[in-house]
Amino acid sequence: MPFRHLPRRALGFFPTPIVELSRLSEYLGGPKILMKRDDQTGLALGGNKTRKLEFLIAEALRQNCDCVITAGAAQSNHCRQTAAAAAMVGLECHLVLGGTPPEQINGNLLLDELLGAQIHWTGADRKGEQLGAIASQLHAQGKRPYLIPYGGSNALGAVGFVAAMAELQQQLLDMEQSVDAIVFASSSGGTQAGLTVGQSLLAMDVELVGIRIDKDDKEQLSYNEQLAELATSTAQILQRSNCHFQPSDFRVETAYLGAGYGIVGELERSAINLVSQTEGILLDPVYTGRAMGGLLDLLQTRHFHPQQTVLFWHTGGLPALFEPALSLKRE
Secondary structure, three states, X not given: OOOOOOOOOOOOOOOOOEEEOHHHHHHHOOOEEEEXXXXXXXXXXXXXXXXXXXXXHHHHHHOOOOEEEEEEOOOOHHHHHHHHHHHHHOOEEEEEEOEOOOOOOOHHHHHHHHOOOEEEEOEOOOOOOOHHHHHHHHHHOOOOEEEOOHHHOOHHHHHHHHHHHHHHHHHHHHHOOOOOEEEEEEOOOHHHHHHHHHHHHHXXXXXXXXXXXXXXXXXXXXXXXXXXXXXXXXXXXXXXXXXOOOHHHOEEEOOOOOOOOOOOOHHHHHHHHHHHHHHOOOOOOOOHHHXXXXXXXXXXXXXXXXXXXXXXXXXXXXXXHHOHHHOOOOO
16 A cells, blocks of 8 residues: 555554444435444544554654644544553643633543643634644753644645545455445544545545534635645655645535534434434534534435445544533533
8 A cells, every 4th residue: 555655653443343324224214324433443532533643653753752742622532642642652742722721621631631641721722823832832841842733634644544445445345345425524634635545546436525514714725625735745645646636526515514613503412312322322522423413414315315325434532422511412
């Protein structure tokens, strides 16, 4: 595979299982639904960011860094997994989190502290706007920080999902199974960009459908333009300089944003309750709950034919279920 020349540090349990959601499919009247269980990656309660971190942490070690620094929201799954990965390999971890210190510590934030992460609160900035400034402070203290972007979503991190597509392709071959579409949460972009590069390099005939979790920031590039740039950069570090991606190469569903990032509505509540009560599988209120809610709506509006097979990529995030601010209770 094209990523084998890159350093990689094993952090999780791979391949993650693929399971059939037969009771959910029966309830919906089709189609066949499979789930890729990246909530089972094993790193501090699992999640898909472990895939990106295997390449990012390996690069930090290659550069002889003594700490890593990354950013996210207060309940960031990426930050929790980064803290766990840093603890595994003996690196200090600095997390740049949006918001202010809460009175009670729950969910991912509780795990961040248990894992020994040093937390820097940055108010309204939750997407790494202050990463560079805090990295400079660490440099001034004599540290050698390795900067991991928001969501781990740079070209090197996205390679983790090129590898994930190779993993999925082999599993489907072993199962003598094919899928028509893969549906997943799309937020910082690395997952969708990596899957798209993997799909292209492996010549997989499957539709990739990203369910947008967060509204676009007021930036020069649209989200699809950002995905195209990231995917092209990912292909380049995989020595595929002739691969160029366009915004039109990405299907991103934006109809399920509700009231915004991390605000739980009826879409997420219904999806989480339905999947837990039909399959005994838990989804989180921010990412997989919203993405599954989007998938259920697409199924009900017949965007997929009942005879098709759809794979839902469970990206993890379960600790957020225990954060009262993300309560699933109806008002």
